[in-house]
Amino acid sequence: MTRLAAALVGVVFGFTLAWSGMSDPDVIRAGLLFEDLYLFSFFFAAMATAFVGVQILRRANVRALLTRDRITPETLRPEKRHVGGSILFGLGWAISAACPGPVAAQLGQGMLWSVATIAGIVIGLKIHAARGRARETPEAGARPAPVVGIE
Amino acid sequence: MRETFASQAPWFVAGPLLGLCVVAVLALVNGRLGVVGGFSDVVDRVSERSLRLGWKGTFLVGLVGGALLWALVSGGRAEDGYGWLTRTFSDPVVALALLVAGICIGLGAKTAGGCTAGNGLSGNAFGSRAALVATMTFMAVAVAATFVTKWIWGAAL
Numbered sequence: 001m002t003r004l005a006a007a008l009v010g011v012v013f014g015f016t017l018a019w020s021g022m023s024d025p026d027v028i029r030a031g032l033l034f035e036d037l038y039l040f041s042f043f044f045a046a047m048a049t050a051f052v053g054v055q056i057l058r059r060a061n062v063r064a065l066l067t068r069d070r071i072t073p074e075t076l077r078p079e080k081r082h083v084g085g086s087i088l089f090g091l092g093w094a095i096s097a098a099c100p101g102p103v104a105a106q107l108g109q110g111m112l113w114s115v116a117t118i119a120g121i122v123i124g125l126k127i128h129a130a131r132g133r134a135r136e137t138p139e140a141g142a143r144p145a146p147v148v149g150i151e
Numbered sequence: 152m153r154e155t156f157a158s159q160a161p162w163f164v165a166g167p168l169l170g171l172c173v174v175a176v177l178a179l180v181n182g183r184l185g186v187v188g189g190f191s192d193v194v195d196r197v198s199e200r201s202l203r204l205g206w207k208g209t210f211l212v213g214l215v216g217g218a219l220l221w222a223l224v225s226g227g228r229a230e231d232g233y234g235w236l237t238r239t240f241s242d243p244v245v246a247l248a249l250l251v252a253g254i255c256i257g258l259g260a261k262t263a264g265g266c267t268a269g270n271g272l273s274g275n276a277f278g279s280r281a282a283l284v285a286t287m288t289f290m291a292v293a294v295a296a297t298f299v300t301k302w303i304w305g306a307a308l
């Protein structure tokens with residue numbers, strides 16, 4: 001049920017990304033060059049809506065409809081990785097004029113170039129996993145593996 | 152109806168729709184909506200020779216389906232080219248550039264704990280300071296790097 005619900009939200013998300021032109025690299029590039037304010041208007045409208053909705057849910061102190069656990073929007077303190085990772089991410093965003101959501105939407109729309117970007121994303125994730133393993137190996141068993149999968 | 156969806160959605164309609172998706176995921180499964188998490192889920196399951204996706208993976212599958220649905224409803228807009236890249240470079244160079252960009256996106260977002268959706272939308276909506284720092288960083292870098300490409304290659308758009 002959680003998987004089906006997430007898929008349905010995904011459909012709305014993907015439809016909206018495609019309808020707003022985010023899968024068109026020209027739209028994102030024009031936004032990043034400040035030639036068209038659509039990208040930032042769209043992004044901040046989305047963020048503001050999400051912020052208000054999340055804060056209402058947090059204050060209402062309710063349980064999640066499907067999983068029945070108390071709603072706890074996770075907040076983290078900034079670490080070096082948030083800056084370092086985001087620098088790399090920003091470079092990729094600039095080159096491809098697309099980020100993960102739009103790339104997936106491109107695939108859905110049948111834009112074949114997205115396959116190259118997705119191949120890169122898979123390699124990037126594999127590199128991240130391999131680096132994590134390399135860090136853990138010398139002291140394997142010394143302490144429990146860090147909890148991952150928060151995004 | 153076709154014309155409604157064929158032209159770009161007004162930002163004040165599309166933006167709130169996207170934002171409500173973040174609220175929906177939190178309200179339904181107490182989760183943080185993100186797209187790199189979806190890619191991660193799919194990659195992990197496939198490497199385990201399994202296709203039993205978690206909710207992040209099914210979200211991503213839904214996303215791809217939603218874009219397909221839009222293409223069907225609006226009459227599609229699948230172009231052969233890829234923006235400034237195919238207008239500036241030959242096809243093999245574009246493929247390599249997108250592959251490298253993808254590596255930066257996958258490794259960078261996973262390291263930073265989120266992408267434009269996970270940190271930019273959800274994390275900021277949650278009030279996470281880490282997400283705010285990440286968002287300001289990738290926005291600044293993306294804008295700066297895009298201007299650099301414009302100056303180097305004269306690619307206006």
